[in-house]
Amino acid sequence: MISIGENTIYRYKEFTEWTxxxxxxxxxxxxxxxxxxxxxxxxxxxxxxxxxxxxxSTIIPAIKNGKGMVFPDFDYFNNIAYEYARSGVSRNCLLDEFKQTRTMLVETLLTESEVVAKPVTANGLENCPHTGTPYSLLYIIHEFNDHDNHHKNQILTVL
Incomplete structure:
Protein backbone atom coordinates (compact mmCIF):
# COMPACT_ATOMS: atom_id res chain seq x y z
CA MET A 1 0.00 0.00 0.00
CA ILE A 2 1.29 3.46 -0.93
CA SER A 3 1.53 5.97 1.91
CA ILE A 4 0.25 9.53 1.68
CA GLY A 5 3.86 10.69 1.44
CA GLU A 6 4.68 8.32 -1.40
CA ASN A 7 1.49 9.36 -3.18
CA THR A 8 2.55 13.02 -2.93
CA ILE A 9 5.99 12.16 -4.31
CA TYR A 10 4.61 10.04 -7.18
CA ARG A 11 2.26 12.90 -8.04
CA TYR A 12 5.32 15.14 -8.20
CA LYS A 13 6.95 12.78 -10.72
CA GLU A 14 3.77 12.41 -12.81
CA PHE A 15 4.01 16.07 -13.76
CA THR A 16 6.85 15.11 -16.15
CA GLU A 17 4.37 13.03 -18.16
CA TRP A 18 2.46 16.23 -18.88
CA THR A 19 5.59 18.30 -19.58
CA SER A 57 21.73 20.52 -3.89
CA THR A 58 20.81 22.61 -0.85
CA ILE A 59 17.66 21.59 1.02
CA ILE A 60 18.18 17.82 1.26
CA PRO A 61 21.82 18.15 2.42
CA ALA A 62 20.78 20.78 5.01
CA ILE A 63 18.12 18.47 6.46
CA LYS A 64 20.57 15.56 6.52
CA ASN A 65 22.96 17.80 8.50
CA GLY A 66 20.27 18.62 11.06
CA LYS A 67 19.56 22.11 9.75
CA GLY A 68 16.36 23.74 8.60
CA MET A 69 15.33 24.63 5.08
CA VAL A 70 16.44 28.06 3.88
CA PHE A 71 14.89 29.38 0.70
CA PRO A 72 16.44 32.27 -1.24
CA ASP A 73 14.72 35.45 -2.37
CA PHE A 74 12.16 34.14 -4.85
CA ASP A 75 12.36 36.98 -7.38
CA TYR A 76 16.15 36.86 -7.63
CA PHE A 77 16.17 33.06 -7.80
CA ASN A 78 13.43 32.93 -10.44
CA ASN A 79 15.15 35.56 -12.58
CA ILE A 80 18.21 33.29 -12.82
CA ALA A 81 15.94 30.56 -14.21
CA TYR A 82 14.27 32.96 -16.65
CA GLU A 83 17.66 34.10 -17.94
CA TYR A 84 18.68 30.48 -18.51
CA ALA A 85 15.52 29.84 -20.55
CA ARG A 86 16.39 32.85 -22.75
CA SER A 87 20.10 31.89 -23.02
CA GLY A 88 19.67 29.91 -26.21
CA VAL A 89 19.04 26.50 -24.60
CA SER A 90 16.68 24.59 -26.88
CA ARG A 91 13.13 23.71 -25.90
CA ASN A 92 13.86 19.97 -26.07
CA CYS A 93 17.06 20.29 -24.07
CA LEU A 94 15.38 22.30 -21.32
CA LEU A 95 12.44 19.88 -21.14
CA ASP A 96 14.87 16.95 -20.94
CA GLU A 97 16.89 18.70 -18.22
CA PHE A 98 13.71 19.35 -16.27
CA LYS A 99 12.62 15.71 -16.53
CA GLN A 100 16.06 14.40 -15.52
CA THR A 101 16.22 16.74 -12.53
CA ARG A 102 12.67 15.95 -11.40
CA THR A 103 13.32 12.20 -11.77
CA MET A 104 16.55 12.47 -9.76
CA LEU A 105 14.76 14.43 -7.05
CA VAL A 106 11.89 11.92 -6.85
CA GLU A 107 14.29 8.97 -6.61
CA THR A 108 16.11 10.75 -3.78
CA LEU A 109 12.85 11.54 -1.98
CA LEU A 110 11.70 7.92 -2.21
CA THR A 111 14.98 6.57 -0.78
CA GLU A 112 15.43 9.24 1.92
CA SER A 113 12.14 8.81 3.79
CA GLU A 114 13.65 9.96 7.12
CA VAL A 115 14.68 13.24 5.48
CA VAL A 116 11.33 13.72 3.74
CA ALA A 117 9.11 13.39 6.80
CA LYS A 118 11.40 15.02 9.39
CA PRO A 119 9.94 18.18 10.95
CA VAL A 120 12.21 21.10 10.07
CA THR A 121 12.04 24.87 9.93
CA ALA A 122 11.57 26.81 6.71
CA ASN A 123 13.32 30.18 6.80
CA GLY A 124 13.20 29.92 10.59
CA LEU A 125 9.48 29.09 10.88
CA GLU A 126 8.30 25.76 12.30
CA ASN A 127 4.79 25.93 10.84
CA CYS A 128 3.31 27.24 7.62
CA PRO A 129 1.78 30.65 8.45
CA HIS A 130 -1.17 29.96 6.08
CA THR A 131 -2.15 26.46 7.25
CA GLY A 132 -0.43 25.99 10.61
CA THR A 133 1.01 22.71 9.30
CA PRO A 134 4.46 21.82 10.62
CA TYR A 135 7.10 22.18 7.93
CA SER A 136 8.83 19.16 6.43
CA LEU A 137 10.24 18.46 2.99
CA LEU A 138 7.11 16.40 2.30
CA TYR A 139 4.99 19.46 3.06
CA ILE A 140 7.09 21.48 0.60
CA ILE A 141 6.63 18.80 -2.09
CA HIS A 142 2.88 18.91 -1.44
CA GLU A 143 3.00 22.70 -1.91
CA PHE A 144 5.15 22.28 -5.04
CA ASN A 145 2.51 19.93 -6.49
CA ASP A 146 -0.03 22.75 -6.16
CA HIS A 147 2.56 25.11 -7.64
CA ASP A 148 3.09 22.77 -10.62
CA ASN A 149 -0.65 22.63 -11.25
CA HIS A 150 -0.88 26.42 -11.09
CA HIS A 151 1.75 26.69 -13.83
CA LYS A 152 0.19 23.85 -15.84
CA ASN A 153 -3.12 25.75 -15.89
CA GLN A 154 -1.32 28.94 -16.96
CA ILE A 155 0.36 27.10 -19.83
CA LEU A 156 -2.85 25.35 -20.89
CA THR A 157 -4.60 28.72 -21.27
CA VAL A 158 -1.88 29.77 -23.74
CA LEU A 159 -2.06 26.53 -25.70
Whole structure:
Protein backbone atom coordinates (compact mmCIF):
# COMPACT_ATOMS: atom_id res chain seq x y z
CA MET A 1 0.00 0.00 0.00
CA ILE A 2 1.29 3.46 -0.93
CA SER A 3 1.53 5.97 1.91
CA ILE A 4 0.25 9.53 1.68
CA GLY A 5 3.86 10.69 1.44
CA GLU A 6 4.68 8.32 -1.40
CA ASN A 7 1.49 9.36 -3.18
CA THR A 8 2.55 13.02 -2.93
CA ILE A 9 5.99 12.16 -4.31
CA TYR A 10 4.61 10.04 -7.18
CA ARG A 11 2.26 12.90 -8.04
CA TYR A 12 5.32 15.14 -8.20
CA LYS A 13 6.95 12.78 -10.72
CA GLU A 14 3.77 12.41 -12.81
CA PHE A 15 4.01 16.07 -13.76
CA THR A 16 6.85 15.11 -16.15
CA GLU A 17 4.37 13.03 -18.16
CA TRP A 18 2.46 16.23 -18.88
CA THR A 19 5.59 18.30 -19.58
CA UNK A 20 6.62 15.65 -22.13
CA UNK A 21 3.70 16.92 -24.26
CA UNK A 22 5.39 20.34 -24.47
CA UNK A 23 8.07 19.05 -26.85
CA UNK A 24 5.63 19.82 -29.67
CA UNK A 25 4.91 23.41 -28.65
CA UNK A 26 5.80 25.93 -31.35
CA UNK A 27 9.09 27.79 -30.73
CA UNK A 28 7.28 31.12 -31.11
CA UNK A 29 5.04 30.29 -28.12
CA UNK A 30 7.89 28.75 -26.06
CA UNK A 31 9.53 32.09 -25.13
CA UNK A 32 6.48 34.35 -25.48
CA UNK A 33 5.10 35.61 -22.13
CA UNK A 34 1.91 33.77 -21.20
CA UNK A 35 0.38 37.16 -20.29
CA UNK A 36 1.63 40.71 -19.88
CA UNK A 37 4.25 40.82 -17.13
CA UNK A 38 4.31 37.02 -16.82
CA UNK A 39 6.94 34.40 -17.64
CA UNK A 40 6.97 32.36 -20.84
CA UNK A 41 6.40 28.60 -21.02
CA UNK A 42 10.15 28.07 -21.34
CA UNK A 43 10.85 30.33 -18.38
CA UNK A 44 8.28 28.45 -16.28
CA UNK A 45 9.91 25.08 -17.06
CA UNK A 46 13.34 26.53 -16.24
CA UNK A 47 11.92 27.95 -13.00
CA UNK A 48 10.56 24.52 -11.98
CA UNK A 49 13.87 22.86 -12.82
CA UNK A 50 15.77 25.45 -10.78
CA UNK A 51 13.67 24.78 -7.68
CA UNK A 52 14.10 21.00 -8.05
CA UNK A 53 17.86 21.49 -8.37
CA UNK A 54 17.83 23.67 -5.26
CA UNK A 55 16.02 20.97 -3.28
CA UNK A 56 18.62 18.39 -4.40
CA SER A 57 21.73 20.52 -3.89
CA THR A 58 20.81 22.61 -0.85
CA ILE A 59 17.66 21.59 1.02
CA ILE A 60 18.18 17.82 1.26
CA PRO A 61 21.82 18.15 2.42
CA ALA A 62 20.78 20.78 5.01
CA ILE A 63 18.12 18.47 6.46
CA LYS A 64 20.57 15.56 6.52
CA ASN A 65 22.96 17.80 8.50
CA GLY A 66 20.27 18.62 11.06
CA LYS A 67 19.56 22.11 9.75
CA GLY A 68 16.36 23.74 8.60
CA MET A 69 15.33 24.63 5.08
CA VAL A 70 16.44 28.06 3.88
CA PHE A 71 14.89 29.38 0.70
CA PRO A 72 16.44 32.27 -1.24
CA ASP A 73 14.72 35.45 -2.37
CA PHE A 74 12.16 34.14 -4.85
CA ASP A 75 12.36 36.98 -7.38
CA TYR A 76 16.15 36.86 -7.63
CA PHE A 77 16.17 33.06 -7.80
CA ASN A 78 13.43 32.93 -10.44
CA ASN A 79 15.15 35.56 -12.58
CA ILE A 80 18.21 33.29 -12.82
CA ALA A 81 15.94 30.56 -14.21
CA TYR A 82 14.27 32.96 -16.65
CA GLU A 83 17.66 34.10 -17.94
CA TYR A 84 18.68 30.48 -18.51
CA ALA A 85 15.52 29.84 -20.55
CA ARG A 86 16.39 32.85 -22.75
CA SER A 87 20.10 31.89 -23.02
CA GLY A 88 19.67 29.91 -26.21
CA VAL A 89 19.04 26.50 -24.60
CA SER A 90 16.68 24.59 -26.88
CA ARG A 91 13.13 23.71 -25.90
CA ASN A 92 13.86 19.97 -26.07
CA CYS A 93 17.06 20.29 -24.07
CA LEU A 94 15.38 22.30 -21.32
CA LEU A 95 12.44 19.88 -21.14
CA ASP A 96 14.87 16.95 -20.94
CA GLU A 97 16.89 18.70 -18.22
CA PHE A 98 13.71 19.35 -16.27
CA LYS A 99 12.62 15.71 -16.53
CA GLN A 100 16.06 14.40 -15.52
CA THR A 101 16.22 16.74 -12.53
CA ARG A 102 12.67 15.95 -11.40
CA THR A 103 13.32 12.20 -11.77
CA MET A 104 16.55 12.47 -9.76
CA LEU A 105 14.76 14.43 -7.05
CA VAL A 106 11.89 11.92 -6.85
CA GLU A 107 14.29 8.97 -6.61
CA THR A 108 16.11 10.75 -3.78
CA LEU A 109 12.85 11.54 -1.98
CA LEU A 110 11.70 7.92 -2.21
CA THR A 111 14.98 6.57 -0.78
CA GLU A 112 15.43 9.24 1.92
CA SER A 113 12.14 8.81 3.79
CA GLU A 114 13.65 9.96 7.12
CA VAL A 115 14.68 13.24 5.48
CA VAL A 116 11.33 13.72 3.74
CA ALA A 117 9.11 13.39 6.80
CA LYS A 118 11.40 15.02 9.39
CA PRO A 119 9.94 18.18 10.95
CA VAL A 120 12.21 21.10 10.07
CA THR A 121 12.04 24.87 9.93
CA ALA A 122 11.57 26.81 6.71
CA ASN A 123 13.32 30.18 6.80
CA GLY A 124 13.20 29.92 10.59
CA LEU A 125 9.48 29.09 10.88
CA GLU A 126 8.30 25.76 12.30
CA ASN A 127 4.79 25.93 10.84
CA CYS A 128 3.31 27.24 7.62
CA PRO A 129 1.78 30.65 8.45
CA HIS A 130 -1.17 29.96 6.08
CA THR A 131 -2.15 26.46 7.25
CA GLY A 132 -0.43 25.99 10.61
CA THR A 133 1.01 22.71 9.30
CA PRO A 134 4.46 21.82 10.62
CA TYR A 135 7.10 22.18 7.93
CA SER A 136 8.83 19.16 6.43
CA LEU A 137 10.24 18.46 2.99
CA LEU A 138 7.11 16.40 2.30
CA TYR A 139 4.99 19.46 3.06
CA ILE A 140 7.09 21.48 0.60
CA ILE A 141 6.63 18.80 -2.09
CA HIS A 142 2.88 18.91 -1.44
CA GLU A 143 3.00 22.70 -1.91
CA PHE A 144 5.15 22.28 -5.04
CA ASN A 145 2.51 19.93 -6.49
CA ASP A 146 -0.03 22.75 -6.16
CA HIS A 147 2.56 25.11 -7.64
CA ASP A 148 3.09 22.77 -10.62
CA ASN A 149 -0.65 22.63 -11.25
CA HIS A 150 -0.88 26.42 -11.09
CA HIS A 151 1.75 26.69 -13.83
CA LYS A 152 0.19 23.85 -15.84
CA ASN A 153 -3.12 25.75 -15.89
CA GLN A 154 -1.32 28.94 -16.96
CA ILE A 155 0.36 27.10 -19.83
CA LEU A 156 -2.85 25.35 -20.89
CA THR A 157 -4.60 28.72 -21.27
CA VAL A 158 -1.88 29.77 -23.74
CA LEU A 159 -2.06 26.53 -25.70
Missing amino acids: DTLHNIHEKIWLQPIAEGKASVGEIISHLKNWDTYLI
